[in-house]
Each structure stands twice: as C-alpha cells, then as structure tokens.
Amino acid sequence: MKDKEIQKLIEKETKRQKSVINLIASENYVSQDVLKALGSELTNKYAEGYSAHRYYGGNEFSDKVENLAKSRALKLFKLSPKKWHVNVQALSGSPANLAVYLGLVPLGGTIMGMSLTDGGHLTHGHKVSATGKFWKAIQYGVDPKTERIDYEKLKKLAKKEKPNIIVAGFTAYPRLVDYKKFREIADSVRLPAGRQGASLMVDMSHTAGLVAGGVIASPFPHANVVTTTTHKTLRGPRSALIFSRIDERELYKKIDRAVFPGLQGGPHLNQIAAVAVALKEASTPAFKKYAKQVVKNTKALTDELKRLGWRIVSGGTDTHLALVDTWMGGKGISGKEASDRLEKAGIIVNKNTIPGETRSPMDPSGIRIGTAAETTRGSKERDMIKIARKIDRILRV
Numbered sequence: 150m151k152d153k154e155i156q157k158l159i160e161k162e163t164k165r166q167k168s169v170i171n172l173i174a175s176e177n178y179v180s181q182d183v184l185k186a187l188g189s190e191l192t193n194k195y196a197e198g199y200s201a202h203r204y205y206g207g208n209e210f211s212d213k214v215e216n217l218a219k220s221r222a223l224k225l226f227k228l229s230p231k232k233w234h235v236n237v238q239a240l241s242g243s244p245a246n247l248a249v250y251l252g253l254v255p256l257g258g259t260i261m262g263m264s265l266t267d268g269g270h271l272t273h274g275h276k277v278s279a280t281g282k283f284w285k286a287i288q289y290g291v292d293p294k295t296e297r298i299d300y301e302k303l304k305k306l307a308k309k310e311k312p313n314i315i316v317a318g319f320t321a322y323p324r325l326v327d328y329k330k331f332r333e334i335a336d337s338v339r340l341p342a343g344r345q346g347a348s349l350m351v352d353m354s355h356t357a358g359l360v361a362g363g364v365i366a367s368p369f370p371h372a373n374v375v376t377t378t379t380h381k382t383l384r385g386p387r388s389a390l391i392f393s394r395i396d397e398r399e400l401y402k403k404i405d406r407a408v409f410p411g412l413q414g415g416p417h418l419n420q421i422a423a424v425a426v427a428l429k430e431a432s433t434p435a436f437k438k439y440a441k442q443v444v445k446n447t448k449a450l451t452d453e454l455k456r457l458g459w460r461i462v463s464g465g466t467d468t469h470l471a472l473v474d475t476w477m478g479g480k481g482i483s484g485k486e487a488s489d490r491l492e493k494a495g496i497i498v499n500k501n502t503i504p505g506e507t508r509s510p511m512d513p514s515g516i517r518i519g520t521a522a523e524t525t526r527g528s529k530e531r532d533m534i535k536i537a538r539k540i541d542r543i544l545r546v
C-alpha cells in the first residue's frame with residue numbers, strides 16, 4: 150500500500166485484534182476470502198436497481214454476484230425461492246430494519262419491539278432512533294424476576310396497542326426465543342383497519358450463525374419477515390439480509406422498493422460478494438461444528454463465572470452471549486469499570502444495561518460477553534474456563 154499512514158493503522162488494528170481476547174458478542178473474524186471479496190474491483194461498479202433491472206450499463210457480472218448471494222442465502226436457511234424472497238442490498242442491520250418498517254408500516258403506525266435496556270436494539274423503536282420518531286413505538290421488556298420474555302404480558306400489550314408489526318429481535322437476550330408464541334401473539338392483534346394480525350419481523354442478527362448451523366430453532370416457519378446482519382455469529386462482512394415471505398400481500402416488493410430507491414442508491418457489490426462467500430462458508434460441516442462449539446463455549450464461560458460468584462442475568466445462556474451483572478446491587482463494580490479493567494488486561498467486552506437497570510447506559514450495571522470470535526480462533530471449553538478465572542481475578546475488588 151502506498152498510503153503508509155493508513156497501512157500502519159491497519160497493521161496496528163490487525164495486531165490489536167490478534168493480541169486480545171475478544172468477547173464482544175457481536176464481533177467475529179472473517180476469512181481471507183471474505184476480505185479478498187471486500188477489497189475487490191467490485192467496489193468500482195455502480196449497479197443501482199436490481200438484477201436485470203439496472204440503471205447503469207456494464208452490470209453483467211454484478212447481476213451474477215447478486216443472484217448468487219441471494220440463492221446462497223435462501224439455500225443456507227433452507228428456504229424455497231417460491232415461498233421466500235431475499236434482499237441483499239441493505240448496507241447493514243439498521244438500514245435493513247428501517248427498510249422493513251418503511252415498506253410495511255404506514256408513517257405514524259405502530260411498531261412493537263423489545264426495549265434496548267432489556268436486550269432489544271435501537272432500531273426496534275428506541276426514542277432516539279428514527280424508528281421511534283417516524284412510528285409510534287411500543288416497547289416490551291422481560292419479566293423482572295425471571296429476566297425472560299413474559300409471553301402472556303406481551304400478548305396483553307399487543308392486544309391493547311395493536312401494533313402493525315411486532316419485532317422479535319435482540320442484542321442482549323441470552324435465551325431461546327419461542328417464535329411460535331410470537332406468531333400467535335401477532336395473529337391475535339386486531340388492527341384498526343379491521344385486518345386481523347400484525348406482521349411478525351424477526352431480527353436474528355445475533356443468532357443467524359446459530360440458526361444456519363442448526364444449533365437453535367429457525368424463526369422462518371413463523372415469521373413474515375426476517376432481517377439479519379451478516380457479521381456476527383454468521384461470520385461474514387458487515388452487511389445485512391432481509392428475507393420476506395412471498396405472500397398475497399407481496400410484502401417483498403414493498404421491502405425491495407423501500408431499500409432501493411426508498412433509502413439507498415447503488416448497492417455495495419464488493420460487500421454483496423463478500424456476503425456470498427460467507428454464506429457458502431456457513432453451509433459447510435465445519436461451520437456447523439463451529440456453531441455448536443460457540444454455544445458450548447458460552448455455557449462453559451458462564452458456568453465458571455457463576456461458580457465463582459458472579460450473577461448471570463436470567464441464570465445462564467442458551468446462545469453465543471451472556472450478561473454478567475457486575476454491579477450486583479452495589480456490592481460489585483459498574484459495567485464501565487469492569488469493561489475498562491478488562492480492557493487494560495487485554496480482554497475486550499462491552500458494558501451493557503441489564504433488565505431493571507438502575508444506572509445509566511454509559512455506566513450501566515453489567516457487561517455483555519460472547520464467544521463467537523474466540524471460537525473462530527479455536528478456543529474450546531477449557532480455554533473458556535481459564536478466561537472466566539482471569540475475568541474473576543480482574544473484577545474482584
């Protein structure tokens with residue numbers, strides 16, 4: 150690289166990534182092939198529109214790249230192209246979610262999603278997000294005692310608020326989700342226009358790799374729309390996919406139009422090619438083994454932390470992530486202090502709110518830990534036990 154300043158910074162970041170223990174639940178390490186596709190000449194091309202309907206010439210290969218990404222996405226999640234459509238152009242998770250609402254919910258309509266504090270995402274209707282400003286957002290949380298979703302309460306709230314769309318999606322919910330119950334709840338909503346049933350959108354950004362690997366149940370049998378980022382457990386580049394059911398309401402056409410021309414111009418073809426590479430990698434037996442190991446590793450890490458006296462939100466985990474209550478009602482340390490101390494010792498986590506949060510998002514009561522990245526580097530349960538003991542030594546006052 151001729152630009153030495155940037156080259157040096159890339160080298161430093163690469164070295165940093167190699168030298169730390171990375172427990173950020175939403176990060177991972179992509180393959181060299183994914184990196185090659187990202188850094189390819191595809192970045193030079195404008196391809197506004199969709200395959201075979203472009204606004205620019207010279208898109209013979211762009212169409213092939215986009216079609217391949219789409220067919221690999223459907224195949225990976227065992228979806229029939231007759232029943233499901235996938236959009237691969239959304240630039241990342243937040244614009245993907247925004248596109249779904251823009252396509253399916255009239256402005257001023259109602260979206261219902263989990264609050265950020267209890268484990269949702271900004272784009273599930275938080276007041277600082279466009280999703281909480283353009284639409285009426287109803288937020289649900291977890292049961293304060295079990296720290297799990299209370300489906301009965303959710304049903305009552307949905308019946309009362311009549312959301313156009315219900316979002317089952319999470320960034321800090323460590324437990325399995327009952328998508329069948331979400332479907333029943335969505336179906337029980339009587340919309341003001343008289344139409345029975347809210348749409349169910351599943352945002353599986355965090356768990357897509359676990360679904361692909363067959364370790365946790367697929368949301369597809371129950372959802373109208375499924376969004377996901379591609380860079381977390383799925384181990385691809387930073388991007389997103391929007392799957393939508395091909396039904397009589399033709400939701401998929403509305404969503405496609407919301408992505409382009411509604412929200413975006415030209416798609417990032419290099420990113421789409423890199424997604425296609427990652428989707429192929431995720432369809433291998435090696436990836437299935439990886440996904441299984443991720444869940445085993447999180448359990449090992451969490452069990453050991455519990456044994457050492459740390460409170461794990463909801464009592465444990467079924468997935469790639471867990472929440473540690475480091476504050477423990479004032480007996481421990483704040484999430485910020487925990488995260489800072491760990492970083493100094495080479496363990497990277499993020500501070501995180503916990504259900505019933507009493508502190509602030511900038512200095513909350515807990516940390517979120519995840520094992521997708523370390524599992525990619527070959528870590529097993531015994532390594533996790535060592536990491537848990539190290540965390541304990543660093544955090545204990």
Ligand code: DSN
Nearest residue numbers: 174175242270320321
């Ligand atoms: N920021 C991501 C996460 O860390 O979960 C979600 O967008």
